[in-house]
Amino acid sequence: xxxxxxxxxxxxxxxxxxxxxxxxxxAPAVVRIGWGASPDTLNPGNAIxxxxxxxxxxxxxxxYDLNLDGTFTLSIAESAEVSxxxxxxxxxxxxxxxxxxxxxxxxxxxxxxxxxxxxxPEYPYLNxxxxxxxxSIESTANNEVVLTLTEAIPNIESQLVFLxxxxxxxxxxxxxxxxxxxxxxxxxxxxxAEYVQNEFVRLTANKEHFATPPKVDEVIxxxxxxxxxxxxxxxxxxxxxxxEMSNTAVANLKAEANVEVISGAPFSPxxxxxxxNQMLPENCPVDEGGLCTGHPALQDRNVRLAIAHATNKQQxxxxxxxxxxxxxxxxxxxxxxxxxxxxxxxxxxxxAKANQILDDAGYADTNGDGVRETPDGSLPLTxxxxxxxxxxxxxxxxxxxxxxxxxxxxxxxxxxxxPDALTALCCPTFDFDIMIWGWVSDPDPSALLYVYxxxxxxxxxxxxxxxxxxxxxLYNQQQVTLDFEERKEIVWEMQKIVHDDVVxxxxxxxxxxxxxxxxxxxxWITDQDKIELSDVSSxxxxxxxx
Amino acid sequence: MFTILFVILLxxxxxxxxxxxxxxxxxxxxxLKADAVEALRVRFGLDKPIINCFNSLNxxxxxxxGVNPLDTQFFIYVRNLxxxxxxxxxxxxxxxxxxxxxRLWNTVLLIGVxxxxxxxxxxxxxxxxxxxxxxxxxxxxxxTSLLLWSLPTFWLGILLLFWGSxxxxxxxxxxxxxxxxxxxxxxxxxxxxxxxxxxxxxxxxFMGEYTLIMRSSLIDVLSEDYIxxxxxxxxxxxxxxxxxxxxxxxxxxxxxxxxxxxxxVAGAIQIESVFSWPGLGSAIFExxxxxDYPILQGAFLLIAVAVILANFLADLTYSYLDPRVQAE
Numbered sequence: 001x002x003x004x005x006x007x008x009x010x011x012x013x014x015x016x017x018x019x020x021x022x023x024x025x026x027a028p029a030v031v032r033i034g035w036g037a038s039p040d041t042l043n044p045g046n047a048i049x050x051x052x053x054x055x056x057x058x059x060x061x062x063x064y065d066l067n068l069d070g071t072f073t074l075s076i077a078e079s080a081e082v083s084x085x086x087x088x089x090x091x092x093x094x095x096x097x098x099x100x101x102x103x104x105x106x107x108x109x110x111x112x113x114x115x116x117x118x119x120x121p122e123y124p125y126l127n128x129x130x131x132x133x134x135x136s137i138e139s140t141a142n143n144e145v146v147l148t149l150t151e152a153i154p155n156i157e158s159q160l161v162f163l164x165x166x167x168x169x170x171x172x173x174x175x176x177x178x179x180x181x182x183x184x185x186x187x188x189x190x191x192x193a194e195y196v197q198n199e200f201v202r203l204t205a206n207k208e209h210f211a212t213p214p215k216v217d218e219v220i221x222x223x224x225x226x227x228x229x230x231x232x233x234x235x236x237x238x239x240x241x242x243x244e245m246s247n248t249a250v251a252n253l254k255a256e257a258n259v260e261v262i263s264g265a266p267f268s269p270x271x272x273x274x275x276x277n278q279m280l281p282e283n284c285p286v287d288e289g290g291l292c293t294g295h296p297a298l299q300d301r302n303v304r305l306a307i308a309h310a311t312n313k314q315q316x317x318x319x320x321x322x323x324x325x326x327x328x329x330x331x332x333x334x335x336x337x338x339x340x341x342x343x344x345x346x347x348x349x350x351x352a353k354a355n356q357i358l359d360d361a362g363y364a365d366t367n368g369d370g371v372r373e374t375p376d377g378s379l380p381l382t383x384x385x386x387x388x389x390x391x392x393x394x395x396x397x398x399x400x401x402x403x404x405x406x407x408x409x410x411x412x413x414x415x416x417x418x419p420d421a422l423t424a425l426c427c428p429t430f431d432f433d434i435m436i437w438g439w440v441s442d443p444d445p446s447a448l449l450y451v452y453x454x455x456x457x458x459x460x461x462x463x464x465x466x467x468x469x470x471x472x473x474l475y476n477q478q479q480v481t482l483d484f485e486e487r488k489e490i491v492w493e494m495q496k497i498v499h500d501d502v503v504x505x506x507x508x509x510x511x512x513x514x515x516x517x518x519x520x521x522x523x524w525i526t527d528q529d530k531i532e533l534s535d536v537s538s539x540x541x542x543x544x545x546x
Numbered sequence: 547m548f549t550i551l552f553v554i555l556l557x558x559x560x561x562x563x564x565x566x567x568x569x570x571x572x573x574x575x576x577x578l579k580a581d582a583v584e585a586l587r588v589r590f591g592l593d594k595p596i597i598n599c600f601n602s603l604n605x606x607x608x609x610x611x612g613v614n615p616l617d618t619q620f621f622i623y624v625r626n627l628x629x630x631x632x633x634x635x636x637x638x639x640x641x642x643x644x645x646x647x648x649r650l651w652n653t654v655l656l657i658g659v660x661x662x663x664x665x666x667x668x669x670x671x672x673x674x675x676x677x678x679x680x681x682x683x684x685x686x687x688x689x690t691s692l693l694l695w696s697l698p699t700f701w702l703g704i705l706l707l708f709w710g711s712x713x714x715x716x717x718x719x720x721x722x723x724x725x726x727x728x729x730x731x732x733x734x735x736x737x738x739x740x741x742x743x744x745x746x747x748x749x750x751x752f753m754g755e756y757t758l759i760m761r762s763s764l765i766d767v768l769s770e771d772y773i774x775x776x777x778x779x780x781x782x783x784x785x786x787x788x789x790x791x792x793x794x795x796x797x798x799x800x801x802x803x804x805x806x807x808x809x810x811v812a813g814a815i816q817i818e819s820v821f822s823w824p825g826l827g828s829a830i831f832e833x834x835x836x837x838d839y840p841i842l843q844g845a846f847l848l849i850a851v852a853v854i855l856a857n858f859l860a861d862l863t864y865s866y867l868d869p870r871v872q873a874e
Contacts, residue, residue, distance in 0.1 A: 034718075046639050121585040125575075128582030177589065180640060193724075197638065197648075198824040200723040220723040225822040229707055229717050236711045238718075390835070420564070420837060440575065447576040459580045 028217035029544045031521060033534055034230050034239035038198045038223045042181040044164045045116070045123035050268060050440070053162065055201055057536045058219070059186035060164035063091060063110070064157045066443055068267070068528035068537060070337035072157035075211065076105070076165065076187075077145075086152025086482055087135075091145045097210055099167050100191045111139035112168040114147065120176055129447070130159050154482045158444035189214050189540050198223055212540040216521070219539055234259060234515055241516040241524075243534050246392075247322040250513055258519040260526075263324050266512035267532035268440050269335025271328060271448070274311075274401075274505040275435040276304055279465025285458045288428040294465070295383055295433045297374055302361035303381070304502035308347040309354035310408045316400060316507045320393050324513060328506030330495045331439060331448045335509060335530055338488060339445040341495040347502075354408045365409050372409035383433040385412040388419035394436050397507065427460040435463070445491050449475055452498050466503045519545055553850040557843045558623050562596060562603045568636050568837040590636055594619050623843070633840035637833070642844040645829065650848065652720055653825035656741060656817070657810045660748030665803060668753045672760025673787065676795075679765055687757060694754030703747045703820035710743045717743065718822035744821040748814055752806065759802055764795040793867050800867065804860030808853030 039052035044060070047053065063080075064072040074080055077091040097105035114137040117126045135148040153159070170185045184192035189212050190203035201221040205214040222239065224230040231249045233239045235256055245253065254261050277294030284292035297303045313327040326334055327346065334340045362375030371380045385401070387394040398414040405412060412434070417425065425431045441448050453475050456462035474494050481487040498504070514533050516524050523542040524533050532538070569586040587593045595601045597620040601609035615621055626633060632642035675687035711717045716739055725736045767773065768791055776786045815827035826845060833841035864871040 030724075032723075040637055041639050043639065121581065122589045124582040124586060125577050128579045128585075129577040178634070178639065194726060196721075196723075196824075197640075197645075198828070199719050199721070202723045218724070222719060222723060223822060223824075224718045225819045225828060226707075226718075228704060229711075229820070229822060232708060232711045233717060236714075238711065238716065419835075420567070423567075442577060450576050456576075461576050 029215075029521075030218040030220060031216050031241065031539065031542065032239045033219065033221045033241050033243065034224050034233050035221055035243040035534070036224055036227065036230060039195075039201065042184050042192075042195065043177075043179055044166070044181075045120055045126050045176065048124060054534050055203075055221070056162075056164050057188070058190040058203060058539065059184050059188045059192055060166070061097075061105075061187045062162065062164050063160040065536075066158075066161045068525065068530045068532065068535065070339075070443060070529070072161060076110070082156075087149045089147040089149070089156060091147070093143045093145060094210065095143060097187060098208065099169075099187050100185055100206060101167075103167065103169060105165065105167070105187050107139035107143045107145045109168045110145045110165050111137045112172065113166045114145070114163060116166065116171065116176060117163055122177055126163060130163055133159065152480060152482055154478075154480070154484070154487050155444045155446065158442065161443065189536060190219060193218070209540075212536070214540045215523075215543040216539070221534070234517060237517060237520075240520040241514065241533050243514055243532075245513055245515065247324050247513065250322065250324070253515055258517055259515055260518050261513065261515045262526045262531055262533075263511045263513045264531035265326075265333070265335030265509065265529060267530055267535055268442075269333035269509060269530070270438055270440045271331055271333045271509055272436070272438045272507055273328075273331065273463075274507060275437060275463045276307075276502075276504065277430050277432055277434070277465060278304070278503070279430040279457075280467075283457070283465065283467055284430065285428045288458045288460070291429050291431040292465075293431050295379070295381075297363070297379065297381055298383070298433060300361065301502055302357055303363070304505070305347065306354040306357040306361075306408055307405060307410070308502050308505050309350050309357065310405055310410075311401070311505055311507065312349045312404055313346075313507050314349075315404075316397060319400060320396050321508065321510055324511045325508040326511070328508050330499050330506060331451060331504065332445050332491070332495055333441055333509040336441060336443070336445055337529060339491055341492040343492070344496060344499050351407045358408060363409070370406075370409060371411050380411070381409060382411040382413065385414045385434045385436070386417050386422060386425065386432055387436040388422050389416040390419055391416075391436075397436060423460075427463050428458055430465055437463070446479060449478070449491065449494055452494075452503060464503050466498070466501070468497065468501065471497050521545060549854060550847075550850060553847060554624070554627060557846050558620055559603065560846075561837070561839050561842050564837065568592060568839060591619060591622060594622070596620060632844040635833075635838055635841050637836045637838045637841070642840045645841065646826070646844050646848060649824060649826045649829045652823065653810075653818075653827070655737075656744055656748065656823055656825060657807075657814060659741065660745045660814075661752065661803070661807065661810070663745065663749040664752035664756055665799075667749065668756025669760050669799070671753070671757040672799075673764060673792070675757065675761040676764035676768060677783070677787070679761075679768075684761075688761065691754035691757040691761075694750055695758065696754075697751060699747065699751050699814070699816040700820055702750060703744075703817055706743050706747050707820060715743055716740045720824055744817050744823050747817050747820070755802065756799060759799050760795065763798045764791060767791045767795045796867050797864065800860055800863050804856045804863075808849075808856035 035051065037049065037051040039047065039055055040049045041047050041052065042055065044056050061076045063075060063077055065075045066072055076093055076097060078094050079092045081090045082088065093107045093110060099105055114134065117123060118131045118134045118137065120127050133149045133151060133153050135150045138146045140146060165187065167185050182195055189206050189209040191206050193204045194202040200223060203219045205217050207213045224233065227246045230242050231245050231253055234242050235253070250261055253259055276298045278299045279292045279294055280299060281292055284290040317323060317325045317327065329344050329346055332340050358372060363372040363381060365372045366377055371382060373380050385398055387398060395416065402412045402414060422435070426435065439448055450456055451461055451463065452466055453462065453472050454467040455472065457465060457467070471494060474490050478487050478490040481490060512531060514531060516533055521542040522545050525538045525541065569583045569590065569592060595609045595613055595618050596603060597618050598613060598615050599609055599611040601607040634640065635642055635645055638645065671687055671691070675684045678684050707717050716722065720737060720740050722736050725733050773786060773791060776790050815831060817823065818825045818827045829841065830845050833845065
């Protein structure tokens with residue numbers, strides 16, 4: 001009887017598989033992409049998740065395109081001119097641009113969009129961050145957009161690159177906050193065809209795009225909640241490309257015929273940081289709920305320096321990332337290209353030297369329990385170590401760090417904490433000793449450089465409590481330095497300062513790993529500093545394998 | 547009714563005891579400035595006191611007891627609910643009712659088919675095993691059922707996923723993107739293909755449980771005197787089962803099914819995440835991570851109603867199966 005049921009099941013399976021759609025030679029070229037996420041919203045103003053921005057990049061145009069090497073190129077404008085004082089930008093919009101519905105895209109749409117972002121404080125990034133320096137925006141009869149800034153800034157490109165141009169004829173009639181934008185009327189190289197949240201996004205090619213008409217006909221992003229399924233899907237050819245995978249799957253997938261695995265700095269480079277609470281009691285932001293219970297030894301640069309010397313970054317990379325990462329220096333990741341100060345020399349892994357530093361600074365193990373005490377003998381060097389419980393890699397790192405730092409007489413009390421609860425402990429509460437967390441970087445270094453500033457302490461962006469007037473001064477200076485080389489020098493000097501002060505120990509910058517099937521499409525861009533196969537640069541370039 | 551009222555109250559406070567700020571929702575981004583977070587809090591109404599005298603429950607912040615009680619988060623929540631308004635998701639900005647309806651339908655589809663198959667197969671095997679009690683067939687059936695019941699769902703799911711993907715079955719989602727333009731029959735065929743693996747997993751896991759319960763309860767009944775009487779009357783085995791034994795043996799199974807049904811509206815979270823099935827379970831999981839209060843409140847209300855409804859149905863079935871149990 002049991003066998004009979006099995007037969008019924010198998011029969012059912014056969015019937016069902018017969019229902020599958022056959023593929024003929026003339027079938028449209030459909031790129032199927034597997035990813036582990038789904039856009040939070042298609043309303044660009046409300047969006048928070050990076051995957052939403054991936055879709056915006058494909059469906060919308062913006063003033064500038066961000067290239068994989070970190071540079072920018074003008075997109076919908078044929079020229080950009082700036083006044084002598086640097087506060088008035090005039091963009092001449094190209095003639096003949098069209099929305100997907102055939103209506104013309106003009107300077108009026110651009111001005112409307114920028115004003116929309118500027119006047120909607122509920123838009124967390126597009127208003128809160130990218131329009132900070134906007135004063136007013138107007139369009140002229142000559143198809144020009146005149147953007148007036150409150151002050152001259154050096155990074156107008158990175159301020160405008162995510163401000164996707166929206167069609168005035170749609171958006172002037174909708175509620176800018178509640179509009180879900182499922183139709184997504186855009187002008188970019190792909191058109192929105194169908195969207196089911198948490199299932200898939202289906203885009204069709206806009207073969208009439210003015211700059212980069214795609215060669216394929218359709219792109220589908222399919223959501224996978226399960227990383228094993230993602231890997232299995234590319235192995236069996238259910239998808240043509242996957243944007244992420246666990247590092248443990250890499251070796252296995254590399255052995256697969258017709259699949260190529262690539263790794264490199266992610267499109268939005270990330271950084272993993274070991275955070276020391278060095279908030280001085282006298283600076284504690286009590287009004288913002290500051291408790292400032294950090295271990296006093298961590299306010300001593302010698303202790304942090306010793307910890308830096310006792311941290312074997314290469315081992316962390318090899319064990320945790322299986323080699324898929326680069327050793328870290330400061331919060332500015334190497335994926336940011338020119339902004340990354342590669343002239344800095346890291347503190348070498350040297351346990352003896354680390355011990356020497358602690359000995360010299362007066363941290364001795366007076367009671368012989370293997371743990372050093374503060375110079376006055378009052379406190380052992382026992383630190384709480386916390387990390388967000390949703391991180392898969394960090395428990396292993398905590399274990400490795402516990403062993404490494406034990407060598408220099410430091411004991412850790414590791415504990416994972418719910419990310420939201422950790423945020424509550426972190427900033428500006430400063431109710432912790434050491435935390436392991438991470439950041440994702442904006443294309444411009446300003447965002448992460450801000451984290452070190454004194455200003456960031458009450459706002460909860462500073463996680464260390466580090467305060468250095470010289471650094472703050474340089475931060476403000478680089479914000480308004482228009483000359484590229486000059487600004488780069490300042491940004492490099494800032495990295496040197498925080499590296500010298502050992503504000504953080506940055507174990508690594510993790511790489512992103514992606515894979516594509518070599519028997520389906522060719523032309524993926526794999527030779528740049530950063531990799532992102534789902535970026536518009538690859539998707540407009542690939543074509544079916546003949 | 548009282549239960550639902552209690553759930554409505556509990557739902558509101560339960561989630562607000564969680565630490566964390568929904569306006570930040572675990573987002574760590576230096577680009578997210580304090581002004582933007584404040585604007586979001588105002589938009590979601592989170593700047594208002596929770597209830598008189600309390601501004602926040604975690605950490606507990608004592609507020610002004612003199613505030614207008616009509617202008618608190620709690621009152622607005624109750625008022626909206628009475629108007630049938632579940633609010634908007636903080637995370638996706640979509641109406642909660644719309645999101646939940648979408649997800650509920652997916653879950654009901656998966657769980658419904660899975661339950662029906664599990665009930666039919668489980669009952670079948672259970673009856674068969676009880677009828678052939680203490681033979682080698684019975685031992686095999688009991689052994690297999692125990693094994694199936696104790697299998698970790700996600701592990702079985704992953705195994706089936708590997709097997710299925712090697713045999714060309716879809717392993718993620720509910721439908722092939724682009725199918726919506728196809729004829730309805732093909733669309734349904736496509737959904738059925740996508741449902742095959744998760745449903746199979748679900749059926750296998752629950753089948754074992756039902757087999758065991760059916761078997762033991764039927765064996766109990768079969769040892770009753772009136773069964774002996776029936777045998778003595780010369781009734782066939784089939785007649786004894788159908789007319790005399792089965793109805794009585796069904797009671798425990800109905801109880802378990804009702805309990806399972808009520809709770810599985812919450813979605814078989816493990817199955818849903820293995821096969822990327824867009825059901826209620828994964829929606830709840832995501833909402834917890836994002837502190838998406840409106841989704842959580844809506845979903846838990848839905849689950850409470852489902853549990854109550856399932857129990858009510860079980861009670862009705864009792865009185866049908868056993869006339870001694872009468873609805874008062």
